[in-house]
Amino acid sequence: xxxxxxxxxxxxxxxxxxxxxxxxxxxxxxxxxxxxxxxxxxxxxxxxxxxxxxxxxxxxxxxxxxxxxxxxxxxxxxxxxxxxxxxxxxxxxxxxxxxxxxxxxxxxxxxxxxxxxxxxxxxxxxxxxxxxxxxxxxxxxxxxxxxxxx
Amino acid sequence: xxxxxxxxxxxxxxxxxxxxxxxxxxxxxxxxxxxxxxxxxxxxxxxxxxxxxxxxxxxxxxxxxxxxxxxxxxxxxxxxxxxxxxxxxxxxxxxxxxxxxxxxxxxxxxxxxxxxxxxxxxxxxxxxxxxxxxxxxxxxxxxxxxxxxx
Numbered sequence: 001x002x003x004x005x006x007x008x009x010x011x012x013x014x015x016x017x018x019x020x021x022x023x024x025x026x027x028x029x030x031x032x033x034x035x036x037x038x039x040x041x042x043x044x045x046x047x048x049x050x051x052x053x054x055x056x057x058x059x060x061x062x063x064x065x066x067x068x069x070x071x072x073x074x075x076x077x078x079x080x081x082x083x084x085x086x087x088x089x090x091x092x093x094x095x096x097x098x099x100x101x102x103x104x105x106x107x108x109x110x111x112x113x114x115x116x117x118x119x120x121x122x123x124x125x126x127x128x129x130x131x132x133x134x135x136x137x138x139x140x141x142x143x144x145x146x147x148x149x150x
Numbered sequence: 151x152x153x154x155x156x157x158x159x160x161x162x163x164x165x166x167x168x169x170x171x172x173x174x175x176x177x178x179x180x181x182x183x184x185x186x187x188x189x190x191x192x193x194x195x196x197x198x199x200x201x202x203x204x205x206x207x208x209x210x211x212x213x214x215x216x217x218x219x220x221x222x223x224x225x226x227x228x229x230x231x232x233x234x235x236x237x238x239x240x241x242x243x244x245x246x247x248x249x250x251x252x253x254x255x256x257x258x259x260x261x262x263x264x265x266x267x268x269x270x271x272x273x274x275x276x277x278x279x280x281x282x283x284x285x286x287x288x289x290x291x292x293x294x295x296x297x298x299x300x
Contacts, residue, residue, distance in 0.1 A: 008200065011200075011201065012200035012201065013200065014198045014199070014200060014201060014202045015198065015199050015200050015206050016196060016197050016198060016199075016206045016208065016209070017206055017208045019198070019200065022196060022198065023196075024196040025196065046166060046172060046173075046174040046175065047166050048164045048165065048166060048169070048172065049164070049165050049166075050158065050161075050162035050163065050164060050165050050169065050241065050243075051161065051162065051164060052164045056165050056166045056167055056212070056215075057212075057215045057243075057244045057247065058166065058167045058208065058209075058211060058212025058213075058215050058216065059166070059208075059212070061208060061211035061212060061215065061247055061249075062206070062207075062208025062209070062211060062212065063208075065206075065207045065208045065211065066208065091200065093200075093207075093251070093254075094207045094249075094251050095250070095251060096248070096249065096250045096251065097207065097211060097247075097248070097249045097251075098246070098247070098248045098249075099211075099244075099246065099247045099248075100245070100246045101243070101244050101245060101246065101247075104243075
């Protein structure tokens with residue numbers, strides 16, 4: 001099964017968070033699991049927050065942004081009846097991002113992001129996202145994504 | 151003049167975004183300029199977005215988070231009459247972060263973040279932040295920071 005990000009066109013695959021062509025980046029991968037999109041990430045040990053054992057908040061925001069963009073694109077593709085394959089994915093940019101930090105996120109464990117599409121309205125897709133570590137909810141967020149028209 | 155981040159206690163200086171002890175991190179530096187806090191950053195070339203010449207949104211969120219945390223701490227210190235010096239800074243964590251992406255942010259130029267304290271209410275400090283590139287406003291945001299009590 002291809003990840004959402006593996007279906008982005010090449011010229012849109014350079015993102016530090018999710019671009020498969022960014023050799024320094026995180027290359028996160030998102031998939032449908034039923035009605036939810038899921039992304040699992042093991043953070044690098046130097047992505048600490050102020051304290052060494054806690055994840056820095058910027059990474060949480062970055063993961064929500066990239067997972068949200070992927071979820072929006074995949075949801076739009078599904079709505080349009082596009083069969084997702086490499087190069088076929090619609091392209092989205094972030095209009096807004098909101099993150100609520102609910103609990104300190106540990107650095108030494110796999111993170112699980114889950115996305116749920118709240119609304120598709122023309123070119124605008126709103127996605128709600130949660131981030132959990134060891135099954136514990138650590139952050140929730142919402143992104144508004146807008147499809148790029150060439 | 152010491153940056154806000156240079157005055158964080160050692161055990162709170164490991165953040166990837168702003169910790170002076172994180173050797174892999176960005177080590178951003180924030181200062182007062184009148185009533186505003188300012189932080190100038192030249193992004194690494196691999197912090198691209200989907201397209202190679204544009205900054206990825208996660209970095210913008212990260213910079214706002216760290217600059218906002220520094221601004222909140224410095225504002226609280228000022229309110230309490232603490233003379234900022236290494237080790238003296240109050241410690242804050244992010245409760246929430248909101249970013250509105252207004253225009254694509256170029257990757258090849260220095261970024262300028264400006265913070266303005268909106269409210270100090272007990273342990274809670276709200277900071278509004280703008281991000282400009284070449285004098286052009288590219289993003290605006292707001293963070294709510296909460297002081298850590300030991």
